[in-house]
Amino acid sequence: MMRSAPTLVSTINTPVSPTTYLFQRSMAESKNGIDVFWHEGMLKHETGNGVFDTGMDPGFLDVLEKHPENSDRIRNMVSILKRGPISPFISWHLGSPALLPRLLSFHSPEYINELVKADKEGGKILCSGTFLNPGSWDAALLAAGTTMSAMKHILDGHGKIAYALVRPPGHHAQPTQADGYCFLNNASLAVRLALDSGCRKVAVIDIDVHYGNGTAEGFYQSNKVLTISLHMNHGSWGPSHLQNGSVDEIGEREGYGYNLNIPLPNGTGDKGYVYAFNHLVIPSVQKFDPCIIVLVIGQDSSAFDPNGRQCLTMEGYRKIGQMVRALATEHCDGRLLIVQEGGYHVTYSAYCLHATLEGVLNLPSPLLEDPLAYYPEDEAFSVEVIEAIKKYQNDKVPFWKTA
Numbered sequence: 001m002m003r004s005a006p007t008l009v010s011t012i013n014t015p016v017s018p019t020t021y022l023f024q025r026s027m028a029e030s031k032n033g034i035d036v037f038w039h040e041g042m043l044k045h046e047t048g049n050g051v052f053d054t055g056m057d058p059g060f061l062d063v064l065e066k067h068p069e070n071s072d073r074i075r076n077m078v079s080i081l082k083r084g085p086i087s088p089f090i091s092w093h094l095g096s097p098a099l100l101p102r103l104l105s106f107h108s109p110e111y112i113n114e115l116v117k118a119d120k121e122g123g124k125i126l127c128s129g130t131f132l133n134p135g136s137w138d139a140a141l142l143a144a145g146t147t148m149s150a151m152k153h154i155l156d157g158h159g160k161i162a163y164a165l166v167r168p169p170g171h172h173a174q175p176t177q178a179d180g181y182c183f184l185n186n187a188s189l190a191v192r193l194a195l196d197s198g199c200r201k202v203a204v205i206d207i208d209v210h211y212g213n214g215t216a217e218g219f220y221q222s223n224k225v226l227t228i229s230l231h232m233n234h235g236s237w238g239p240s241h242l243q244n245g246s247v248d249e250i251g252e253r254e255g256y257g258y259n260l261n262i263p264l265p266n267g268t269g270d271k272g273y274v275y276a277f278n279h280l281v282i283p284s285v286q287k288f289d290p291c292i293i294v295l296v297i298g299q300d301s302s303a304f305d306p307n308g309r310q311c312l313t314m315e316g317y318r319k320i321g322q323m324v325r326a327l328a329t330e331h332c333d334g335r336l337l338i339v340q341e342g343g344y345h346v347t348y349s350a351y352c353l354h355a356t357l358e359g360v361l362n363l364p365s366p367l368l369e370d371p372l373a374y375y376p377e378d379e380a381f382s383v384e385v386i387e388a389i390k391k392y393q394n395d396k397v398p399f400w401k402t403a
């Protein structure tokens with residue numbers, strides 16, 4: 001069982017005048033606002049310092065980097081939504097921790113017991129780069145619970161568009177396995193909640209630069225959840241991530257044809273992503289006709305991310321936001337849950353988030369200029385690859401063969 005839906009709070013930390021509060025509330029309660037679910041307890045997940053994302057100190061470097069999945073990146077996402085030009089469109093809601101029984105809707109009892117035990121024993125390295133430290137488990141429970149609260153808010157009819165601003169991320173977490181900085185699959189737990197609440201079909205569109213393998217794995221045999229992942233063609237990365245994200249990982253049994261992978265060439269860029277949406281994502285979601293869309297976002301697809309090479313700019317994120325909003329309006333009575341995943345450039349990720357939500361709000365002109373400008377791209381090769389994926393899906397996906 002979930003806790004009851006959190007009440008509306010004007011802001012988390014920053015005092016606002018009554019006038020601003022009323023304006024914020026009226027913007028969010030009108031059709032063009034976003035309900036953001038957040039809890040600062042998620043900052044308490046400490047991931048350490050090291051060489052890139054190892055968390056390991058080789059002993060011969062004076063200056064180590066923070067682990068990419070650090071709290072600074074999220075602090076900036078919170079602050080840009082509070083102080084950036086989009087702030088009047090945002091209503092803040094306090095997240096809450098998930099209760100253990102609810103986690104079993106997606107994860108196995110053995111896996112949850114492993115995490116609880118690791119927390120009690122003071123921490124554990126669960127797989128490469130993925131550290132459960134003191135404070136991590138509480139943060140993971142908050143991330144899962146906050147995402148489910150955001151979904152419940154939509155299911156209960158309190159709002160149409162909600163954004164779960166959460167960490168640690170979740171889309172690599174499989175039913176029985178932690179992976180890629182993820183412990184609990186926040187988005188998948190929200191999808192399970194929607195299905196358990198009577199929602200017939202859910203579409204998940206994952207634009208994090210990495211394959212949403214955990215989400216795919218959890219719904220691999222289901223025709224009730226269409227999982228679409230656009231990602232860098234990084235392949236498998238070891239025992240915690242056996243899936244390779246290729247086009248032929250297409251689902252099994254009843255779920256055959258309901259996991260659509262779109263592995264994109266490095267440097268695909270804004271135009272390539274728009275092409276992939278127009279030719280693959282949008283037609284699939286239209287055909288599937290879900291009752292809610294879950295947009296899984298990672299700003300690690302940006303041009304400047306340490307963990308990704310896909311070269312999206314703010315403009316690309318803005319367009320993706322617009323396209324997904326249009327799909328939600330067309331097919332789901334506007335119901336759209338957005339869930340935060342990766343995004344490791346400490347400042348640009350926040351800007352890309354701002355641009356994505358501007359797109360979701362369908363604002364007529366950009367509110368924020370891109371501070372890091374443009375990365376040269378050539379989408380011609382991406383277009384070739386997307387056409388090849390389209391041909392493959394047309395041959396293999398049963399629902400393309402029916403009228």
Ligand SMILES: [Zn+2]
Nearest residue numbers: 208209210342
């Ligand atoms: Zn990622």
